[in-house]
């Protein structure tokens with residue numbers, strides 16, 4: 001089966017709108033969570049070429065690093081710590097235009113300048129987060145939140 005991703009240029013809306021049906025196609029019929037998380041990170045990295053994109057999964061009351069694309073990263077994050085742990089605690093998407101201004105930000109890489117973290121829920125309980133980092137300031141907005149939340153809703157635990 002061909003799995004080539006079709007990449008588009010254009011504005012954010014066009015990029016997400018082109019990508020989302022392809023992600024749906026990748027996930028359809030595949031029940032394995034790790035395989036699906038891995039392909040979502042790869043698809044997002046290919047389309048947007050973000051510095052780091054990956055999942056942390058809740059295990060024994062900690063976030064543990066899951067499938068990702070980018071440089072090596074911190075493996076465990078406690079609830080309420082950093083952007084990821086705060087997103088988990090609040091069960092809310094957090095957009096951080098400048099990571100240096102986020103109290104308690106965990107710097108896995110000094111190159112990361114802005115970040116969005118989107119929680120993934122099942123039955124109202126957060127079971128993981130998607131974390132996206134950019135080397136540029138102020139790269140994420142409510143459009144990213146809207147589309148990334150749509151993408152995460154496609155993933156079944």
Ligand code: SME
Pocket residue numbers: 052073074077081082083084085104105106107108109112115131133
């Ligand atoms: N910056 C995150 C840590 C994860 S890395 O960026 C991959 C945080 O503050 O939670």
